[in-house]
Amino acid sequence: MVKPSELCGRLKGIMEEKGLDALLISKIENVRYLTGFTGTSGFVLVREDNALFITDPRYTQQAKRECEGWEVFELKGKRLSQWMAETIAPKRLGVEQWLTLGSLERMKEHLKDTVFVVVFDVVENMRVSKTEDELKMIKEALRIAEESFKELLSLVKPGVSERDLALELEWLMRKKGAEAVSFSIIVASGARSALPHGVASGKVIEPEELVLFDFGCVHRGYCSDITRVVKLGKVSREEKRVWQAVVDASRAAVEAIENGERSCSRVHKTAEEVLSKYGYNEYFGHGLGHGVGLEIHEKPSLSLLSEDSLVDGCVFTVEPGVYLPGRFGIRIEDMFYLKGDLVRLTSLHSEIIEL
Numbered sequence: 001m002v003k004p005s006e007l008c009g010r011l012k013g014i015m016e017e018k019g020l021d022a023l024l025i026s027k028i029e030n031v032r033y034l035t036g037f038t039g040t041s042g043f044v045l046v047r048e049d050n051a052l053f054i055t056d057p058r059y060t061q062q063a064k065r066e067c068e069g070w071e072v073f074e075l076k077g078k079r080l081s082q083w084m085a086e087t088i089a090p091k092r093l094g095v096e097q098w099l100t101l102g103s104l105e106r107m108k109e110h111l112k113d114t115v116f117v118v119v120f121d122v123v124e125n126m127r128v129s130k131t132e133d134e135l136k137m138i139k140e141a142l143r144i145a146e147e148s149f150k151e152l153l154s155l156v157k158p159g160v161s162e163r164d165l166a167l168e169l170e171w172l173m174r175k176k177g178a179e180a181v182s183f184s185i186i187v188a189s190g191a192r193s194a195l196p197h198g199v200a201s202g203k204v205i206e207p208e209e210l211v212l213f214d215f216g217c218v219h220r221g222y223c224s225d226i227t228r229v230v231k232l233g234k235v236s237r238e239e240k241r242v243w244q245a246v247v248d249a250s251r252a253a254v255e256a257i258e259n260g261e262r263s264c265s266r267v268h269k270t271a272e273e274v275l276s277k278y279g280y281n282e283y284f285g286h287g288l289g290h291g292v293g294l295e296i297h298e299k300p301s302l303s304l305l306s307e308d309s310l311v312d313g314c315v316f317t318v319e320p321g322v323y324l325p326g327r328f329g330i331r332i333e334d335m336f337y338l339k340g341d342l343v344r345l346t347s348l349h350s351e352i353i354e355l
Contacts, residue, residue, distance in 0.1 A: 001036040002126070003069050004051040011046055011122065015094065018117050022047050022084075023094035026103075029294040030096070030123035032221060035067040043080060047088070054080065081107035094119045121299065128291065128299050129313030134222060135337060138292065138315055139345060141178070141224035142335060145217050146348050148172035149228065156230055156355055158207045162187040165213075166200035173217040182216035182223040182296045193229070194329035196286055196321060208233040210328045210352075216296065223296045225317050226346060227333030230353045242322045242330050243352055245278035249320040250332055250350075253288060253302075257310060258342050264306040271320045272304070280322045289317040292335060314338050315345070 002010075015023055025044035031037055031053075034044050039059040045052055052071040055063050063072045075083060084090065092115045095104065104116060130138070152169050166185040173181065188198030189205045193212040205211060210231050216224040231239065249271040256270045268288040275281045287303030290296075292315050300308035300316060310316070314337075321331030334346040 001068065002034045004071070007034060007044075007046060007051050008049060010126065012048070014119065014122060015046070015048070018092070018094060018119065020090075020092050020094040020117060022088060022090040022092075023119065023122070024099075025096060025123060027096055027098040027123070030127075033123060033127050033294060035063075035070050037063055037066050038221065039063070045084075079106070079110065081110040085110040085112075090114050092117055094122075096120075096122070124299050127293055129311055130293060130315050130337075131313075134293065135315065137220045137222035138224060138335075141182075141217050141219035141222055142226070142345055144173055144176045144178050144219060145215060145224045145226055146346070148176055148217075149213065149215065149226070149348070153230070153353065153355065156205070156211060156232070158205055158232060161202055161204050162189055162192075162200040162211075163202050165205075165211075166215075169213075169215055173215075178217035178219060179221075180218040182218055182225060186212065186214035186227075188212045188329070191326050191328065194323040194325050194327060196323055196329065196331070205232065210239065210330070212329060212331060214331070214333065221294055223292050223294070225292050225296060225333060225335060226348065227319055227321075227331045228348060228350075228353065229330050229332070230355055232355055235352050235354060239328065239330070239352065241278070242280065242324070242328075243332075245275055245280050246320050246322055246330050246332050247350055248278075249274040249284075250318050250334070253318050253320070254336070254342065254344075257336075257338070262310045264300050264302045264308045264310060265304055267310070268302050268304050268306070271318075275320065275322065283322045283324055284320060285323070286321070289319050289333075291316045310338055312339055 023046040031042050035053050042055040052073050053067050054073045056075050060074045094117050097120050166187045184199045187200040189211040190209040192198045193210050212229050214227040252274045253267050253271040271288050275284050289302035291298040291300050319333035323329035332350045337343045
């Protein structure tokens with residue numbers, strides 16, 4: 001949560017640079033970060049010397065409990081744009097890049113003389129460095145996910161469908177206190193494990209297949225994210241070689257960060273170079289990792305095209321993978337926290353789990 005006066009101070013430079021007399025924060029994760037509001041409908045309106053939280057009658061009482069230190073304004077019988085036109089009539093209004101085109105066009109119906117200016121990553125940049133409280137919630141989301149996965153392993157056997165395992169894993173996480181899954185759980189077996197985002201299907205798991213699990217849960221709004229691989233039987237020589245390439249790529253990236261590398265693109269490149277030595281670089285087509293917090297994918301982005309840097313307080317994943325089309329895929333994903341030193345948050349070992 002950020003106090004309204006603090007928010008005005010932090011955004012003053014941006015608003016002056018762009019000549020804004022008001023800035024509207026509409027992305028619900030950003031609204032939650034700033035105010036503590038956990039509902040699904042709310043806005044933050046920032047002006048030069050004040051900021052307020054705006055919601056509708058469904059959430060007024062909830063907001064007054066959750067948004068400590070914030071003025072809560074209730075929209076009743078009017079659209080936000082209509083109220084703004086009648087009260088502040090901004091000449092230049094900043095809106096986030098997340099505002100839909102439809103919403104923008106609707107706002108223009110009332111704010112006919114307003115110039116709309118799109119701003120990028122204003123709150124997202126504030127969210128990169130996690131507080132101790134945020135880190136605590138992420139760790140708990142990770143603990144729940146890891147403990148649930150350990151329990152699930154006894155159910156991973158031939159004849160069970162990917163979808164049933166995904167449902168069971170979600171149930172275990174919720175039973176342990178998760179409020180939701182971080183994303184649609186990936187359970188991809190056999191040739192489907194070569195699909196980087198092979199969301200659980202009705203496919204039945206067969207003997208001797210690899211099964212890739214990518215999963216996480218949400219605790220008090222904050223996410224976790226892990227990927228591990230299970231083998232029903234003995235790991236083959238080729239599977240072991242691919243796994244070793246993935247693990248070596250991960251280690252090289254982690255060592256680069258530990259040695260002071262902060263450029264996300266260069267960290268990604270370090271992992272790519274290791275996979276190239278093994279001859280697998282063409283089978284790695286996604287970013288090396290991403291930030292994790294109120295969203296499962298947030299800044300910083302560890303990818304070849306990223307302009308982001310790793311900063312103190314950031315929580316992120318490292319998840320190289322190799323995907324051999326029509327055969328199998330292996331990805332190992334761990335979560336890390338950077339605070340001077342690099343701390344590995346994931347406690348599960350990275351070995352392929354033989355069952």
